[in-house]
Amino acid sequence: MYKQASGERAHILSQRILDIPETLYQRRSLEASLHLFHSPGQKTKFSQAEGVSPSALSRFFNVYDWDSDRCWEEMQDFQWRILLDTARHKRRPRMRLSVDLTTVEEVPDFIKKRFRVRVLADSGFEAAVFLEGVQRLGFEFVVGVRSNRRTDHPGRVTVADCPHGGYVNLANWPLETLSLGRMDRGDREFFAVSSELLEGDDILAEGKRRWALESFFKEGKHQFGLAQFALRTARGLDRWILMVFLAFTLTMLYRSEDMTLKEAARLALHTLFPEVRLNHLLSQIQKEQEFLHQHGYSLSYARCNL
Numbered sequence: 001m002y003k004q005a006s007g008e009r010a011h012i013l014s015q016r017i018l019d020i021p022e023t024l025y026q027r028r029s030l031e032a033s034l035h036l037f038h039s040p041g042q043k044t045k046f047s048q049a050e051g052v053s054p055s056a057l058s059r060f061f062n063v064y065d066w067d068s069d070r071c072w073e074e075m076q077d078f079q080w081r082i083l084l085d086t087a088r089h090k091r092r093p094r095m096r097l098s099v100d101l102t103t104v105e106e107v108p109d110f111i112k113k114r115f116r117v118r119v120l121a122d123s124g125f126e127a128a129v130f131l132e133g134v135q136r137l138g139f140e141f142v143v144g145v146r147s148n149r150r151t152d153h154p155g156r157v158t159v160a161d162c163p164h165g166g167y168v169n170l171a172n173w174p175l176e177t178l179s180l181g182r183m184d185r186g187d188r189e190f191f192a193v194s195s196e197l198l199e200g201d202d203i204l205a206e207g208k209r210r211w212a213l214e215s216f217f218k219e220g221k222h223q224f225g226l227a228q229f230a231l232r233t234a235r236g237l238d239r240w241i242l243m244v245f246l247a248f249t250l251t252m253l254y255r256s257e258d259m260t261l262k263e264a265a266r267l268a269l270h271t272l273f274p275e276v277r278l279n280h281l282l283s284q285i286q287k288e289q290e291f292l293h294q295h296g297y298s299l300s301y302a303r304c305n306l
Helices: 002-018 024-037 054-062 068-086 109-114 128-136 200-209 211-223 234-254 261-272 274-287 289-294
Strands: 094-098 116-121 140-145 151-153 167-170 178-185 188-194
Touching: 002 024, 002 068, 002 234, 002 261, 024 054, 024 234, 024 261, 024 274, 054 234, 068 109, 068 234, 094 200, 116 200, 128 140, 140 200, 178 200, 188 200, 200 211, 211 234, 211 261, 234 261, 261 274, 274 289
Parallel strands: 094 116, 116 140
Antiparallel strands: 140 188, 151 167, 167 178, 178 188
16 A cells, blocks of 8 residues: 555656656656666666757756756655655654755754654764754754764763763763763774763664665665766756656655565656656667568557557
8 A cells, every 4th residue: 555655656756847847858858867867777878868869968967947956845845745644643753864965954844843853973973063953953863973072071081981871971062961872893983972861772773773874875876876977067966966866766665675676766667757668669669670670570569549
């Protein structure tokens, strides 16, 4: 039932996105772009796009003034709404917000009211100004800290001198006591602090949940073309990343536990953009006509009335 609902929502999102370009020519370029980015494991090159030329697709990304900002807004609103729908039968669930290259201010008010938000971040976000901002928003946090971060309690020592599960007051942190978790990974130790007075092992368990974000980056880079950006404009970069996020979002909505990313991406592509797939098949038939004739075959096609 949930998978069916996800498919229906994905169809609504894709149609809203496709309706944003003002011309049929730009809509065709957008469809070709989504087809291109729904090809996990293949090199994302404009020369492989279906139905449009590489130069046309380059202009679509770098030059044309279609409203890609609205595409971001539609996708983000959709993601928040489906999160609300997933939690509709729970009283006030906790949402873990993994932070990297983004800001917690992006969380809309209706999410703040519905969820208990816990921010997960690495030691790049340990600054007091960030932690204070998180708390002003009413969020909890589990954030990594450097081993040489100074403390005022249990004494003027460093985090590395404090026990696993102990309470610490960080220097330059005027607010309440934090609890500390430390993890030994052979030649290195990692540390994290929690705004809630959790047990040390619970802090480490929360910190590990942040690795789901790293999995997204890995899949985005190697499966959806995030690492293959080859454009030279800021606008092109923004739109390239937009296509990666759209392709990933639509794919995950169609993915089940027994499906690979490639299988889910193909299912999303064939379900949401059948005309692009159809054009691909018809073009393949045209390209192979001579080969078929050489072996005594002739293929033709006609549109059926459904």
